[in-house]
Amino acid sequence: MKLIANTQKPDELQARLATLIGRQVQLKLHMNQSTMVSVRPKEAHVLVNLHKEFVQASEPVIHSLADYIKGERGAKTVPLKRFVHEVVCGIDLSSQGKKVGSAQGVYWDLQALYNDLESKYFDTPLNLHVAWFGTRKRRKMPKKSTLGLYYDMRRMVKIHVLLDNPKVPQYVVEYVLYHEMAHAICPAEVTRFGKVVVHTKKFHSIEEQYPLAKEAEIWLHGNMHILYPSQLKRWF
């Protein structure tokens, strides 16, 4: 089931919920992850506190949320729970990629690069969303960062805006993007010791099929300081 849809305005979401539950709704959006949803019935309306990510919830999730507001706690709330789980994991993973950003950067168009890679190197369409994430502002940069992220449930790839830079060669942006796309066809494996391996041997063999993989690795090792002078411990 698709959990994420196009972003809607908060007042649209408020009106949608009011229609679905048949009562006035006062919607308040927040960024607090510990209580993603809270419902307080008032005399004339229902006060609903929601995490901001709900503005991009899909129709089934909104229906499920409406059922939850009405007091439903059973199977009907499964899409809602899945959405909450996904949002919490997503935020933890990137610690900054809080919203679905655009694929059009200032220098590189991720969607165009994605389409090209998909048709050249993958047998079947991957149907992934692709977006930039992160900030160029130094003071806001996290201590550790990643250049690319893959979200399996969201079918989404995010690339750090640090790479949206004219100093970064196209093959480097492509390589990071390709790496994340490869996750979509190569699931993590659990070893007999119970360890989860994301970058498996099979994964690396797929990764090497990008013709400039080695050159891109060399560029990244030698040039990351240009974009991000310190602290970048893990790349992707």
Ligand SMILES: [Zn+2]
């Ligand atoms: Zn990876």
